[in-house]
Each structure stands twice: as structure tokens, then as C-alpha cells.
Amino acid sequence: MECQRCHNRPATVHLTQLMNGEKTEVHVCEKCAKEKGYMHDHEESFTLNDLLTGLFNYEPKQSFNGQQMDAQQQKEQLKCPTCGLTFQEFARAGKFGCAKCYETFDERLNPILRRVHSENTRHDGKIPRREGGNLHLRRQMDQYKSELVRLIEQEEFEEAAKIRDEIRSLDDQLQQREEGES
Amino acid sequence: MSLQQFMNEAISPWMKQDGPDSDIVLSSRIRLARNFSSIPFPTISSEDNLEKVLNFFNGEFRNESFRDYKNFEIVKMNDLQPIEKRVLVEKHLISPHLTNNSVHSASLISQNEQVSIMINEEDHIRIQLYFPGFQLDRALEQASQLDDWLEEKIDYAFDEKRGYLTACPTNVGTGMRASVMMHLPALAMTQQINRMTPAINQLGLVVRGIYGEGSEAVGSIFQISNQITLGKSEEDIVEDLHSVVKQLIDQERRARQALMHRSGIQLEDRIFRSYGVLKYGRIIESKEAAKCLSDLRLGIDLGFIDHVPKTILNELMVLTQPGFLQQYAKETLSPSERDIRRASLIRERLQLENKE
Numbered sequence: 293m294e295c296q297r298c299h300n301r302p303a304t305v306h307l308t309q310l311m312n313g314e315k316t317e318v319h320v321c322e323k324c325a326k327e328k329g330y331m332h333d334h335e336e337s338f339t340l341n342d343l344l345t346g347l348f349n350y351e352p353k354q355s356f357n358g359q360q361m362d363a364q365q366q367k368e369q370l371k372c373p374t375c376g377l378t379f380q381e382f383a384r385a386g387k388f389g390c391a392k393c394y395e396t397f398d399e400r401l402n403p404i405l406r407r408v409h410s411e412n413t414r415h416d417g418k419i420p421r422r423e424g425g426n427l428h429l430r431r432q433m434d435q436y437k438s439e440l441v442r443l444i445e446q447e448e449f450e451e452a453a454k455i456r457d458e459i460r461s462l463d464d465q466l467q468q469r470e471e472g473e474s
Numbered sequence: 475m476s477l478q479q480f481m482n483e484a485i486s487p488w489m490k491q492d493g494p495d496s497d498i499v500l501s502s503r504i505r506l507a508r509n510f511s512s513i514p515f516p517t518i519s520s521e522d523n524l525e526k527v528l529n530f531f532n533g534e535f536r537n538e539s540f541r542d543y544k545n546f547e548i549v550k551m552n553d554l555q556p557i558e559k560r561v562l563v564e565k566h567l568i569s570p571h572l573t574n575n576s577v578h579s580a581s582l583i584s585q586n587e588q589v590s591i592m593i594n595e596e597d598h599i600r601i602q603l604y605f606p607g608f609q610l611d612r613a614l615e616q617a618s619q620l621d622d623w624l625e626e627k628i629d630y631a632f633d634e635k636r637g638y639l640t641a642c643p644t645n646v647g648t649g650m651r652a653s654v655m656m657h658l659p660a661l662a663m664t665q666q667i668n669r670m671t672p673a674i675n676q677l678g679l680v681v682r683g684i685y686g687e688g689s690e691a692v693g694s695i696f697q698i699s700n701q702i703t704l705g706k707s708e709e710d711i712v713e714d715l716h717s718v719v720k721q722l723i724d725q726e727r728r729a730r731q732a733l734m735h736r737s738g739i740q741l742e743d744r745i746f747r748s749y750g751v752l753k754y755g756r757i758i759e760s761k762e763a764a765k766c767l768s769d770l771r772l773g774i775d776l777g778f779i780d781h782v783p784k785t786i787l788n789e790l791m792v793l794t795q796p797g798f799l800q801q802y803a804k805e806t807l808s809p810s811e812r813d814i815r816r817a818s819l820i821r822e823r824l825q826l827e828n829k830e
């Protein structure tokens with residue numbers, strides 16, 4: 293994608309602006325981002341985190357006293373053991389290096405995901421057959437359990453008994469599978 | 475080569491089919507982003523790793539068929555001339571991003587060009603599936619089956635909490651981008667679309683004007699797609715999109731009727747002027763072509779013009795882009811040469827209809 297402003301360089305800064313309740317997407321190069329004030333000049337580069345911070349006031353601007361510096365340093369040292377990407381590098385490019393990065397940066401991801409996905413941080417969609425492991429069964433179990441509560445509240449005990457049996461057999465399946473894995 | 479022949483090769487077979495609500499919805503698309511669990515994402519992968527991914531597809535899926543999608547052919551970016559890449563982008567078979575990382579990137583394209591599986595784009599795998607008209611549910615169903623078919627042989631990067639793991643945090647979760655391409659000339663003319671956009675955004679959906687810079691829509695073509703990929707199931711996302719599109723279709727039809735009723739003669743005049751430009755113009759810039767083609771298409775839908783096929787907008791939107799113009803001319807063209815070629819190609823195309 294080319295820069296929307298100069299049409300010269302590739303767009304490396306992608307942001308969503310909220311103005312008068314309307315969202316606009318902006319795709320610009322680093323130079324234009326600086327000129328338009330999307331980026332702070334004193335920093336070497338702009339980070340996704342800063343971007344979110346700046347646009348949505350998620351974190352108060354940090355002042356450079358001792359305590360916060362420690363937190364800052366810790367954040368910088370966070371590094372993915374599999375691909376070697378640091379959190380800072382992730383935040384700068386806005387892209388992960390590998391699947392393991394999600395685990396490595398887990399604690400810092402929720403604020404970012406919340407901003408991007410309207411407050412959502414957890415997957416609620418498709419589960420792959422093989423990689424999904426026992427998730428299918430566990431989701432089914434959760435469904436049965438809430439169904440059971442509903443049925444008992446409505447005093448539909450016959451139906452409730454059926455569901456209870458389903459839960460038992462699911463539980464057996466789960467236990468068998470988990471034993472098989474270990 | 476005659477234009478007829480060129481067109482037959484240039485327009486994907488699925489584009490020539492009619493779909494539901496195709497007076498307003500041009501196409502429905504589902505895209506799924508997937509990655510191998512044990513290989514770093516293409517964003518930072520070494521060439522060796524990228525090659526591993528490509529070789530896997532080359533070995534496992536080349537010439538495989540899945541349901542109606544026969545013989546996936548593998549098109550490697552490194553084997554293509556710049557203009558050929560451009561043509562594939564203009565046909566929406568590959569993304570511009572894929573052409574940028576040419577090393578070990580490719581696309582598996584089904585014979586009818588309805589499905590393409592991009593390899594080593596931003597993610598290892600991007601499954602993309604098009605349907606003519608408004609058929610999101612069907613597109614999702616088939617994309618999901620295609621996904622299952624790949625998953626039989628691939629260990630996907632998946633996490634219980636975050637779902638399908640992708641290179642960019644904007645795709646994580648379902649990894650799905652569902653989008654619908656709509657022709658909304660009456661809503662655009664009456665500025666109503668701008669007023670509806672904020673409400674649509676509130677539902678986690680985005681409205682984009684395509685072929686335009688920023689949000690300006692040239693040719694009144696808009697793409698509506700989901701922005702959120704976490705916290706909602708694929709079916710829920712598609713359902714939300716479905717209901718918004720349904721409403722836009724109703725509003726557009728209502729706005730067309732109102733325009734006909736209130737300013738029928740002005741509308742008719744606008745449509746025939748645009749038709750005149752397309753039929754007799756000698757220099758047509760891409761923006762003007764898009765506007766006039768949109769008017770012509772509206773004229774066909776409203777019954778003012780009855781001897782030109784409805785697919786003309788789809789067709790010429792693709793054919794009059796720089797890559798296709800140059801491929802047809804078999805030479806590199808400057809922008810002003812392109813405007814002349816564009817005009818003559820459109821004239822030629824419309825003449826083809828008059829002969830029948």
C-alpha cells in the first residue's frame with residue numbers, strides 16, 4: 293500500500309482516527325506521519341502502543357521517574373523465546389513474529405486487542421478439529437451446564453436429567469482424552 | 475486478439491454469473507488468515523522457512539481439487555512479470571501485498587478463479603473465496619470447508635484464548651474478513667451513505683469507498699466489511715454484516731425510486747450523458763470512466779437502457795485498469811495514452827453489444 297499523502301513511499305503507519313464519532317483509516321509513510329503530527333519526533337520510531345495511547349488516552353503519559361523507568365525497561369526486555377522478537381519491536385511494527393509471541397506478550401496484549409476489537413479479547417469462533425484439542429468438548433460442556441441450570445430453574449426435571457447424563461458422558465470422554473495425552 | 479477473446483480470458487468465470495440481489499451487490503467475499511504453528515510468520519521468516527511453506531503447498535495441494543474447485547494451479551510471484559502481477563491484483567486474485575514479497579510467495583488459484591489461496595502473504599495462508607451477488611452465507615460455508623480440508627494436513631497456529639493466531643493483531647481470533655461489494659449510486663448521489671456510515675461503524679463494520687482515495691467513492695462502489703475478529707463467531711459476524719447489507723439494499727432501492735419519482739428527467743439526462751461519453755468519448759480518465767459506468771449500470775437497472783448487459787460495470791471496471799489496458803495493448807502506456815486506450819476499449823466493448 294502506498295502512502296495516502298505523498299504517494300511516494302510505502303505506507304508503514306496505519307491508524308484509525310476517531311473524529312466526531314466517525315472512524316477514518318489513515319495509511320501513511322513514516323515521514324508523512326511525522327509531518328502530520330501522528331508521530332513524535334523525539335522518538336526514533338512510532339509504536340503501535342504509543343499510537344493507541346495517543347489516540348485513545350489509554351495510558352497516561354509516563355514521566356521519567358525511577359519507578360516508571362523500571363517498568364519501561366522491563367517492557368523493553370520482553371522477548372519471544374521462539375522468534376526473538378522483542379515487545380518493543382512488536383509495538384513498533386504492529387506485527388507478531390510467530391505464534392509463540394502471543395503467549396510471550398500475553399499480559400500486554402489485552403489493552404491492544406480491546407482497542408482494536410471493540411473491547412473483545414477472547415476468541416469465540418471456530419475451533420480447528422485437530423489443533424483445537426479438547427476445546428470442542430469443553431465448550432459443549434459449558435453449554436450443557438448452563439442449559440442444566442436453566443432447566444432446573446424452570447423445574448423441567450425430566451429434561452434436566454437427560455442433560456445431566458450428557459454431562460456425565462462428556463466428562464468421561466474428557467477424562468479419557470486427557471489421560472491419553474499425558 | 476479480439477476484444478471478445480480478451481474479455482473471455484480476462485473476466486473470471488464466476489463474475490459472469492448472476493447472483494441474488496445482483497442489481498446492487500456485485501460480489502461477496504470471505505477471507506481467512508491462517509498460519510503454520512511451528513514456522514515464524516512471513517513478516518520475519520527466513521527465506522528457508524518461506525520456502526518450506528511454499529514447497530508444502532507445491533507438494534500437497536498442486537492439482538488437487540476440492541469440491542467444485544478443480545485443479546488448483548500454483549502461480550509463483552517470482553515467475554511473473556510486473557504487468558502480470560498487476561493484472562492478477564486487478565482481478566482481485568492476489569493482494570498488492572503478495573506482489574511485494576515476491577520471494578517464495580505464490581497463489582493457488584482454482585480453475586474458475588473463485589478461490590485463491592495466497593501463500594506467504596502477511597500470513598502463511600490466506601484463503602479467499604468470491605461469490606457473485608449477495609451470498610455471504612454460502613461463501614462462509616464453503617470457505618470453512620476449504621479451511622477444514624487444509625487443516626487435515628496442516629498444523630494451524632491456534633490458541634484457545636486468542637483463536638487463530640495471525641501476524642497482525644487486527645486479524646487474530648477468527649482470522650476472517652467478510653466483505654460485500656455494493657453499487658449504491660442513489661445513496662451516494664443523495665449523500666445518504668455518509669450519514670449512515672457512523673451507525674454502521676458502531677456495529678464493528680467498516681464502509682469503504684473503493685477505487686477512490688480515502689473515503690471518497692468513485693463509481694459509487696462501496697465495500698462493507700467486518701473490522702472485529704475477536705469475541706464473535708464467524709456466523710455472528712456474517713449475520714451482522716448480512717443485516718446491514720440487507721438494509722442498505724432496501725435503502726438504495728427506496729432512494730432509486732424516490733429519485734425516479736422526484737427528478738426522473740434529471741436522472742435520465744445524467745444516465746444518457748454518461749452513456750454518450752462512454753459511447754463517443756475519445757479520452758476518458760479512470761475516475762470519469764468509473765462515474766459514467768456507474769450511471770450506465772444504474773440506467774440498466776432502472777430500465778432506461780436495455781441492450782447492454784448488467785455485468786458491464788464489473789467487466790469494464792476490471793478491464794479499464796492500468797494493468798489490463800497495457801496487457802491488451804501489449805505495450806507499456808503512459809497515463810495519457812491509457813486514457814485514450816481506455817476510451818477506445820469502452821467504445822469497442824459497447825459496439826460489441828450493438829451487433830447482437
Ligand SMILES: [Zn+2]
Binds near residue numbers: 300323
Ligand atoms: Zn508519505
Ligand SMILES: [Zn+2]
Binds near residue numbers: 376392
Ligand atoms: Zn515469536
